Amino acid sequence: MSALDERPVTINSGGARLHAVLHLPTEPRGRALAFCHPFAEEKKCAHRSMVDAARACAEAGWAVLRFDLRGCGDSPGRFVAADLDDWRADVVAAMDAAARETGSERVGLLGLRLGAALAAQVAEEHPEVACLALWEPIVDGGRYIQQNLRRSMIKAMVTAHEGGEEDAGAARAAGALGEGTVDFDGYQVSERLREQIGAIDLLAQPRAYAGPVLVVNLTAREEVAGPLAELASAYARGQAVAVRQEPLWQRIGVIDASPTIEATLTWLEQRDD
Amino acid sequence: MTETLTATERHLFFPSAGLRVLGVLHTPTGPVRPGALIFLHGWAGYRIGPHQMFTKLARQAAEAGFPCLRFDFRGRGDSEGIAEQTTLSTMIEDAQAAVAMVCAETGVERAALIGDCSGSEVAIGAGLLDERIDSLVLWSAPIVAGDRAQADAAKRRGIYRTYLGKLFRRETWAKLLGGRLQPEMIAQALRSGGKGAGEEGATSDREIDWYRRYVDFPGEVLHIYGGNDPLTPSALAHYDELAREAGRTFDTHTVEGANHAFYSLGWETEVMDVTLQWLARRYPAGDGGDG
């Protein structure tokens, strides 16, 4: 196996020292990406795929800074205190750190799921973002929260069933409550965070970001799903692609993310220097 | 848990079988207890553990005086290695390297392995291999089967229920109790009706004498299970039988209503509290510390 040039670093953001890993290319080309991870347990499932992607990008000449948002992964802070304003600030801090650590003049954002939504939001305020690669971005935050609540309920139902408890009411009570702090698979999600995520609507307004955008739909189908195609079209230089790939943010076990990685690398190679 | 941490945390690399493994070492700033804690994640996880349980527990434990190491097995997380080549055998090697590194780094001479699911199997496999390891904390430990891929595939298919049913048959118990554990037999039961996966390296897992590794472990063991995990009844019965074979009593704790990964805050807190209290008794602090 070739020697990998990657090292753990920390990023200062809002008084916190975030954990990050920097992947350096053997032949630097002055380009870097900050990689924004998904929400809660999706991050765990996707972790190795993100590492594989970062390594592949580094081999292709792009430095990649993977980082943990406040309260997530190895970063300090508690998840229950998480706030999207803080997380967006963390994304900006990561971009600055990527530029500083690598000497890159052009730093893009790569994101998965909620991480992709945060990247898209940050790019609206930061036109200097070199490019945006959005893997399955959360376009409708309200629907996403509802899906998470539902999933908690299903999980509670299955757990109760496997314990021989057939009282669905007990399962519902153990699952989503909908008010106050909610337990999403062991992650305590505050009402504020739920509201903030619920307010995400990437299609609500025309997209101001003018740089190149790739929207990747991981699917068994050949055509890009409606909302994702619509999002790509909302950008002046947006492009959407459907990649045959299982939802790697949900799957448990060894995942081969190469279809998604290759589609992204192909697009990155076409970007102007 | 407070936001202000008294322990220091740093990321580091250490070698295992020539490849680079990433870990996070938590070092107490105050008095250090005489045992280090090494966290072993599950098959599909990485060093933070299920819903960050390893991160949270390591921080709490470090505040309580335990040096702690969380790391990614080769082929997982941020470590080097090819994912498809990770086996229980390679994970056991990594665990041994982790123990050696932590003891050298901290000067502590005793270690506890804390394993989640497959990480528990790794703990069982590694426990006998280094005399410094004198405690095992096993969360949701499955009945160790040599063929990892088939055990996982069968579990996902729900065929595990069939396998559990077979375990309760008298002839199956006779085979288990009459001699050493027969991983081939278990693999056979799991293989029926399912697609085999035949991972490279799995042979080495089958060659491990899991029965002896567990029965001959000279230290103390704590098992924690979720009350609603379908795995629990047979697993508890299995390890109870092995403990009797060993002429020992191991500690067990069942979290009522919990599933395999203890996914609610209440369950998670109970697992971490029980684990930490047990470890505090195993490795009491020095003067003025709580036992």
Place this chain on the structure above:
Amino acid sequence: MADAQLKQEIKEMIVERLFLDADPAQMGDDENLMENYEIDSVNLFEIVVGMEEQFGISFEDDDFSVDLFATVDSLADFVERKQAEA
């Protein structure tokens, strides 16, 4: 009794969304999905989303029960009932 076309669409949706290595035409209407097709809580969720998107129905909180997801028959009956209510 739900119609055969609906059941076929449900089978195709399940195979597609779960990336199953199975032929929808070979799936039995009344075979146990959870035991035969690697269906766990994550997959159940995928089925919920798939059903809503494909058939334009909406799951209410009270609809969630293990029995609903037992077989293709139970899913098809549910879709027909929901579509009739709409």
